[in-house]
Amino acid sequence: MTRTASGSLPRYIxxxxxxxxxxxxxxxxxVFIVLRVAPGDPVSAALGGKLDQDALDQRREALGFNRPILAQYWDYLSSVARLDFGRTFSDNQPVLHVVRDNGGATLALTVCAFIVALLVGIPLGLIAGRFRDSVPDVVIRLFGILSYAAPIFFVGFLLQAYVAKPLGLPTSGMASPITVFTVEPKTHILLIDVFLSGDSTAIEDVLKHLVLPATTLGLLICGVFIRLVRVNILQTLQSDYVEAAEARGLGRSKVTWRHAFRNALVPVITVIGLQFALLxxxxxxxxxxxxxxxxxKKLVDYINDRDYGAVQGIITIFAVAVVLISLLVDIVNALIDPRVRY
Incomplete structure (x- = not known):
């Protein structure tokens, strides 16, 4: 009775x-500590040389950087609790507006990269596990190691140099200028907006621009999925219920698809939250x-401008998003596999 109570889904959630x-x-x-151990104060780093000393002092006072560090820390925590992630120093706009205007592009790229990673990693992991220690297994494992270890910018340059031209794919930007100007921004996610517009030319244009970045980013983690699926396929194929299924006359292919493959996906779902952070x-x-x-890209621009207000806000949003997605993955995993609740 105690086991049932401790393993209940509501209690686990x-x-x-x-x-x-x-x-x-x-x-x-x-985040608060790291961005304040840098030499100088954030306002001087971002706006030094652009404003005179009186203007810098006024901006520093308005932002609270002349207050004690503990008071700044409390203001930071209370602001985040109100979903106020601060303002940028360089262009003085709310960080949430920056996320709204640029986050859709990152979300579309990340989701499509995840799809690429799953479409490549899961089938290859299944093949590697099904044909253990064969030539395909060795080749697939080598590909998984290389895809994970290769610097992502290097993979991007290779695709731009050797894949883009033969396939007629763009190497820069999210869409052609005419597409960006003609499609109405209803959701701030261009990929969705072009489908809502129904313009087939714009849809094709956006999808072509998406292929190389999504493939580059997807290859970053497909090696993780290859290894996970392969290892769990091997473990499942050695379990008692698989041997019993084969003893009943089921072929190895049917056993692999009906029994081993489904169980091999459980750890993949478990690490999705961690891989999202990597993406x-x-x-x-x-x-x-x-x-x-x-x-x-916007974050890199703000880092180059030493705009600590924008950097702090964007990194905070990234971090909170990763934690919340990890929570969602844990809940989904508990629904799929009740054993994790105990």
Missing amino acids: LQRTLLVIPMIWVILTL LGGAVLTESTFNWPGLG
Whole structure:
């Protein structure tokens, strides 16, 4: 009876949700500390040389940087609790507006890269596990190692140099200028907006621009999925119920698809939250490589401008998004596999 209560889904969700609070607090604290150990103060770093000393002092006072560090820390936490992630120093606009205008491009790129990683990684992992220690297995494992270890900007340059021209794919930007100007921005996600517009030419244009960045970013984590699926396929094929199914006369292919494949997907779902964080980090380099107008490229621009207000706000949003997605993955995993609730 105790086991049932402790393993109930509502109790598990409550426990995981409560754990999110200290996780977010630790992340916010680290962001606050890291951005304040740099020499000088954020206002002088961002606007020094652009404003005179009186204007700098006024801006510093308005932003609260002349207050004690603990008071700044409390203001930062209370602002985030109100979903106020601050303002940029260089152009003085709310960080949430920057995320609204540029986050859609990053979201579309990340989701499409995830699809590429799953479409490539899961079938290859299944083939590698099904034909263990064969030539296909060795080749697939080598591909997985290389795809994970290769610098993402290097992979992007290779695709731009050797794949873009033969396939007629664009190497820069999210769409042609005519598409950007003619499609009405209803959702701030161009990929969705072009489908809502029904313009087939615009849809084709956006999809072509998406192929190389999504492939580059997807290859970053497909190696992880290859390894996970392969290892779990091998473990499942050696389990008792698989041997029993084969003893009943089921062929190896049917056993692999009906039994082993489904169980092999459980750990893939488990690590999706962690891989999402990796994709967000990779999106910064991918967007810079392909001049993709997303939040990652915008973050790089703000870092170059030493705009700590924008950097702090964007990194905070990234961090909170990763934690919340990890929570969602834990809940989905508990629905699929009840054993994780205990």
